[in-house]
Amino acid sequence: MKFLNITLVFCIIYCSCSTKETGNPANGDYPIITVPEGFEATMLYSPTEHGQGSWVSLTYDDNGRLITSDQYGRLYRITLEGAGVTVDSINLNIGSAQGLLWKDGGLFVSVNARPNDTFNGSGVYRITDSDGDDELDDVKQLISLEGEGEHGPHAIIEGPDGKSLYLIAGNHTLVPENSTSILNANWKEDRLYPAILDPRGHANNIKPPGGWIARSDDDGQSWNVIASGFRNAYDIAFNVEGELFTYDSDMEWDLGSPWYRPTRVCHVIPGAEFGWRTGSGKWPAYYPDNLPPVIDIGQGSPTGITFGYGAKFPAEYQSSLYISDWSFGTIYKVDLSENGASYSAKKSEFLSGTPLAITDLVIAPDGNMYFTTGGRRGTSYLYRVRYTGNAATDPVQMASANSSARTAMHALMEPAVPLDEIWNGLSSDDRFIRYSARVALEKHPADSWLSKLEAESQPSIIFEAAIAAAHSNDVRLKNPLLSKLKSVDPEKLDLQSKLALVRVYALIFSRLGAPDNDIRSNLPAYPGGNAALDREMSEMLVYLDHAEVIEPTLTLMEQAEATIEADLTPVDVLERSEQYGPTIKAMHENRPAEQGIALARALSHQESGWTPELRERYFRWFYRALQKSGGWSYIGFVERIRLEALDQVPADERKQLAEISGEALLNQPSYDSNVPPPSGPGKNWQISMALEAVNGQLEGKDLKRGEELYKALLCASCHSMDGLGGNVGPDLTQAGTRFSNYDLLMAMISPSMSISDQYAATLFALRDGNTVVGRTTRTTDDTAYVNVNPFGNDEISIAADNIESQVPSPVSLMPGGLINSLNDEELRQLMAYLSKSRNDSK
Incomplete structure (x- = not known):
């Protein structure tokens, strides 16, 4: 056609x-x-x-x-x-x-x-x-x-x-x-x-x-x-x-x-x-x-x-x-x-x-x-x-010759590169060349170059070769690698090399197993004055159950302010996106201390060395963190850290520490749900009749009543508007600037027509013949936890060995027909409220 x-x-x-x-x-x-x-x-x-x-x-x-x-x-x-x-x-x-x-x-x-x-x-x-x-x-x-x-x-x-x-x-x-x-x-x-x-x-x-x-x-x-x-x-x-x-x-x-x-x-x-x-x-x-x-x-x-x-x-x-x-x-x-x-x-x-x-x-x-x-x-x-301007648009001759450094990098990935040439690449000042040399080294059995590593004294080569060895998953290499790393003096390393040293230790432990001996004297000083290094070191020292890590880490947490490395989108650009705009705008005004979150997460696993005073300092930090603004998973992440930390607490202390850590903040509703219901009479709205009812008829409508209807229909349980509401579905603050009346109405009448991966439910087919549809909230080795209630928290557990298959559900969590209780004027009021950003942006 x-x-x-x-x-x-x-x-x-x-x-x-x-x-x-x-x-x-x-x-x-x-x-x-x-x-x-x-x-x-x-x-x-x-x-x-x-x-x-x-x-x-x-x-x-x-x-x-x-x-x-x-x-x-x-x-x-x-x-x-x-x-x-x-x-x-x-x-x-x-x-x-x-x-x-x-x-x-x-x-x-x-x-x-x-x-x-x-x-x-x-x-x-x-x-x-x-x-x-x-x-x-x-x-x-x-x-x-x-x-x-x-x-x-x-x-x-x-x-x-x-x-x-x-x-x-x-x-x-x-x-x-x-x-x-x-x-x-x-x-x-x-x-x-x-x-x-x-x-x-x-x-x-x-x-x-x-x-x-x-x-x-x-x-x-x-x-x-x-x-x-x-x-x-x-x-x-x-x-x-x-x-x-x-x-x-x-x-x-x-x-x-x-x-x-x-x-x-x-x-x-x-x-x-x-x-x-x-x-x-x-x-x-x-x-x-x-x-x-x-x-x-x-x-x-x-x-x-x-x-x-x-x-x-x-x-x-x-x-x-x-x-x-x-x-x-x-x-x-x-x-x-x-x-x-x-x-x-x-x-x-x-x-x-x-x-x-x-x-x-x-x-x-x-x-x-x-x-x-x-x-x-x-x-x-x-x-x-x-x-269509006046400047010349003649084709420019494009240079096609790679730099000598890129030529050297690519040469390392060619077949049959001699081992000595790869080894030399591990010492390069260029990170991309070192990386390519290490990938090439992994194609050679570790037994063929372990003697070279044993004789090596240059830290960069030791680190890269240790990564290659760890990737082999050969547990026999753990102690030889740890012995070699002890030859590196951490105080003689620059910042990037210190970060690499701690990472190599972590990679060895995660792949080959925990150390048999104390390696704390082979690590950089902590705190070290650099945010990234302090993050890595706090986690490493907790992993080693170093009791003295608690007090300095608490001090860093209390001192930490908005230390996020990533820049936030400028406020003048935020109006272009209903997906990001409201969230980032709130962060500009109430930014969390990301460094503190990293350190709190590390301490959530610390077992020894706690006193009542230290625990109180630690858990009071959560009260402040839970009041900050972040992405839609921010509160949930902080809450998971808080719960993991409470698991380490003696049973008789948990209630008091849960209270001072802000547990009550998690139960506060984010919007007023006590609003008048629709007057009706409703109808079975179809897209053609809904468009006829709203197109060209939204100007001057009662936005306050539109907001009440938005809440009465439980839209706010799943969607956020102007920073208030749920986060099961997309933020609707600027929906009017991205979506037409047709798009908004279709989403309400037939929500399963288009489901973003980010908001899709999972359909679990179980071996006992049942099916479950919901959003996976967390998993362990033997259990999946699934929220089956889009309007609240109704979490059930599913044994992993009972799951036959799991695929994205073709049915939206949002029920269809939510607007069927509205009369014509109420539909116009709701649509005027949802599309208000269209007028605000003019």
Whole structure:
């Protein structure tokens, strides 16, 4: 079927110093878009208006035609002809693609299926035109993947050699069956204590390696994992030197915790590990067994990325990396600079809009940038960005020679590299070279180089070789490694080397077992005056049950203020995101002491050395911490730490310590639920009649009554508005700026139509024949704890050996028909309240 837009191509032109609004037929207003002076952003087409879903991925074919996919539906081919846009449906049993690549006359498709999807399941497919009639008609599955949803299989791109394929998947996708790996594939949590799992249940059953990137050299028939430890990076791109980059996501619910990591651009070298682990288990960037980002971007939701090569833009825009943020409606321009074997970077905003849920972008053969908006069945558009200014747009000659440091780094990953050359790489001042040398060393049996380690005196080599040995999981190596580490004087090390020393000890203990002898004299001094080192040392000393750790750690906790390393998004940007905005705004005003949380978490495991006075100091700290503002899991994380600490307390002291630690604060309702119920009479609201009742009729409605109805319908039990309410579902404070009336009404009438992975329930099939649907709150080795009540806390336990399977539930926790008790005027009042941010933003 073809859809031709012959009426009007809507054009929005802005410069860096001015903006304007024009009418939007889908939600009453076009997004406000800002681009640099001389650039033009043009809305070309709305798939939503044509019943073609919400587009989330883009590529182009040999004829320059764009190809896209609905997140939950079909593939489409887009032909741009002057002011006209022709969209053809690709009528094959394949879709839900979050990665598309046209290569060698065919379309590679990374399918991200959902349970009960009518399309082919998750995996990589190739579609070709078998009879030369310019219609794709033949579908071949290359590999099946176990993973789906927003953290499932994502982008697929061509390698710089023009032959290979690269695929990235989110952390809910298992590594392909029968795949190989550049990395040592015995991935573990590698922490001294089990992680505190997300109290809201997200990703609690996800094990290492998290998200991964794999390469295929045979058109997708087999795959080799080249990097791991991502959370949910959506897209990948090569620069002109053949270096791979991605933009990885954060977990916004972790804001305020010491393990929070902002969104980040990563330089993905062969064998890279970036340390994502679930809950509190995430690795900080300074751990030597993972790699740091090129640049932290901040809060957001990463989607499509691309380099500007081939763009008919001024020279300073052609070599930049463009990264998309769905939540804040922003395309960032990231400029990379040489920094040894890797890069440093600077970011700036290239394009932003409100609302503008950007999903993917490409530089097409015509030299323009195209991007799509939408996702989660939201209102979707196709935009073109082109340069119309006076600056020259001639192609810039791109340098393609790698630096000598990068050449040395890559040489270490070649087959049959001599052991002596690898050993020399372990001593490099360049972290990326040291890392690559260690990955290469792990390909050699430890027995072949232990004698070299025994004779080694350089700390950096000792640390890297000890990491390689620990990764072997050979417990016979524990005592030889500990003996060698004793030869290192911690007081002669710089800060990074001290951090590496403590990490190596922790890795040995977590993989090979606890030490047989006291090693405290071989550790750096504590406190050491550096936040990161104090965190690592406090946990290590607690692990060793060093009684003298308590008093100095309490002093550090009491002194700690807002010491989070990550920057928070500026207040003037927060209005772009209902997902992050209210949370971060509250944190700006009432920021928690992240350093204190890390230290409190360490002391929660301390057994010996406590006195009544020390315990009282410790537990009073929680009273202050529970009153701070953080991400939606912040209070839950602090509460888990508090409960773990209470488990260490003698039974006769628990009640008093529970009281002074703020237990009463946890039982306070976050909103007033004593409100008048709907008057009715209600009706069985359908989307068409609901739209007819509200469209164009919300101005001047009673917002106070709308708020009362919002609470009376129990919306506030699950959703937060203006900082008050529950956190089972998305924050709705700025829902009106991101979602149209149609989107909001559909979410209430048919909530199971689109369920974000972050808010999905789990469907447990039990061996006794029963099923359970709810959110996993925590797990142990033998039990899963599940909250089955979306409006409160009704936790049940399930024996692990009774679980046959667990999959994302296709049914939303939010019941349908909640608005059926409302009359027409009450529906308008509720919708006016939900969409009030649409007017506030003008």
